[in-house]
Amino acid sequence: MSEEGFFNQLERIPRELIYAVLLIGLCYVLVYPVGLPIKVSGETKELYDSIEELPDDSVVLVDIAFGAGGMPELGPAFTAVMHHLYQRDLRVIVMTLYTEGPQMYDILVVNKIEPESSYDKTYGVDWCFFGYNAGGVTTMAELARNMRILETDYRDTPLDQLQVMEGVEDYTDVDLVITFSTSSGGISSPADWVQQWATPYEVPMACVVLKMMIPTVSPYYGTGQVDALIPGAGASAEYELLVNRPDEGLASTDALSVAHLIVIILVILGNIAYFGKGGGIAT
Amino acid sequence: MISTDPSIWIAAFFTVTIMSYAFRDNPLFKFAERTFIAAVIGHAVVMGIDSLRQFGFNKIQAGNIFYVIPILLGITILARYHSEYYWISRYGMAALVGIGVGLQIRTVPEANIVSQLTKAITLGDNPLLGVFTALTTFTVIMHFTFTTKKIHEKPQNVLPVVGRYLMLIAFGAAFGNTVMTRMNLLIGRLIFLLRDLLGLMGA
Numbered sequence: 001m002s003e004e005g006f007f008n009q010l011e012r013i014p015r016e017l018i019y020a021v022l023l024i025g026l027c028y029v030l031v032y033p034v035g036l037p038i039k040v041s042g043e044t045k046e047l048y049d050s051i052e053e054l055p056d057d058s059v060v061l062v063d064i065a066f067g068a069g070g071m072p073e074l075g076p077a078f079t080a081v082m083h084h085l086y087q088r089d090l091r092v093i094v095m096t097l098y099t100e101g102p103q104m105y106d107i108l109v110v111n112k113i114e115p116e117s118s119y120d121k122t123y124g125v126d127w128c129f130f131g132y133n134a135g136g137v138t139t140m141a142e143l144a145r146n147m148r149i150l151e152t153d154y155r156d157t158p159l160d161q162l163q164v165m166e167g168v169e170d171y172t173d174v175d176l177v178i179t180f181s182t183s184s185g186g187i188s189s190p191a192d193w194v195q196q197w198a199t200p201y202e203v204p205m206a207c208v209v210l211k212m213m214i215p216t217v218s219p220y221y222g223t224g225q226v227d228a229l230i231p232g233a234g235a236s237a238e239y240e241l242l243v244n245r246p247d248e249g250l251a252s253t254d255a256l257s258v259a260h261l262i263v264i265i266l267v268i269l270g271n272i273a274y275f276g277k278g279g280g281i282a283t
Numbered sequence: 284m285i286s287t288d289p290s291i292w293i294a295a296f297f298t299v300t301i302m303s304y305a306f307r308d309n310p311l312f313k314f315a316e317r318t319f320i321a322a323v324i325g326h327a328v329v330m331g332i333d334s335l336r337q338f339g340f341n342k343i344q345a346g347n348i349f350y351v352i353p354i355l356l357g358i359t360i361l362a363r364y365h366s367e368y369y370w371i372s373r374y375g376m377a378a379l380v381g382i383g384v385g386l387q388i389r390t391v392p393e394a395n396i397v398s399q400l401t402k403a404i405t406l407g408d409n410p411l412l413g414v415f416t417a418l419t420t421f422t423v424i425m426h427f428t429f430t431t432k433k434i435h436e437k438p439q440n441v442l443p444v445v446g447r448y449l450m451l452i453a454f455g456a457a458f459g460n461t462v463m464t465r466m467n468l469l470i471g472r473l474i475f476l477l478r479d480l481l482g483l484m485g486a
Contacts, residue, residue: 015305022469030484072472072474073467075471099331134330138383212461219399231464232467233466233467255470256467
């Protein structure tokens, strides 16, 4: 085989072969984990500390801005952070502007975390869920000024009858907002929260986002408009370690490392083929 | 132990059929795709109607007749599908755009312009990072400045070239992050198949 033929073949590895190698590699480390060491990053510790430093009875507003599509990445991070919130004596208000938000709440909070049995928490006293509310950024902005525009929670219980809502009228009563978002510019994006809550009212804000959203949200983190920013991928495993609740985040860590190794090898092979053929320089 | 829960098997079936598209398009993938879209639309419609009930009809029934106004404005948008009366939809759209712009203009300049510019021109806690941020901002602006060709001629073209390489570094980071997110989605489904369906992973 000529040298150019070799590089041509290297550039045209069948995608079926790549997927097969990826699937076999991932399945193997998921069934037989290697147990690679995990170091808690400064950013993850920052979010952990921002919750840990809240005085008892503080109000935390949690926004579910992801659906089934974002669940593999944000689900483990959401679960780990919610575990932390329930481990503390905080008042947790969960809300969503996503139509799939109530399903995520049922799957992850009601069925998985089970705050009543796991932490002896009572719905309406320690936490509540507003349910789905339409309106996107309009609702978000209005909530900052008046939480009571929502008259009932998702069980149709009037907010006035919920002990957890006592004295919670507007943004001044909220000590921390945490948004779990897959939205870069749509409904309930971190940018919306920064524009409607964090910047005008200086409400402390934490964002847990898809790894690929980090470059778009980090400018807000750099300026201090967002106090903590972590990606779901990787950071969920670190958070599970911090709250001592090993789950899917930790289970996927080895697989993520293997996936990256395969992608890096492919990038190197692609570059070898590219430069081997002359690097695209016109001759 | 392999799951005997029918819902797990249905979820597994749709997971595998959707993944099969990675190899090539096929009828099973099309079936799963259409089922997914139908389910999402059905769910969204139900949630929308429930929202109308909660924030519209219930309030009107309670005597707040002003809630008729947003409902009427919403209905006007449907006129878009009528060839003769499509112009009526402009009222609804105008209300939507007006409210949206009003909300954004109040905070976006401060959140997206003033704060970012302040950060870009001040050194902050980390002077080295501050200088790097300012350099990146300046050189990238140079790269996209086409008012005069001289900027892109030697020897001063070093600034736009530096800006281009800095952007490429940012795009590389974005690509790496995107790959990680996509892999995480795949791993999430594999965990479901291996643990929940086949019982091959520990709890």
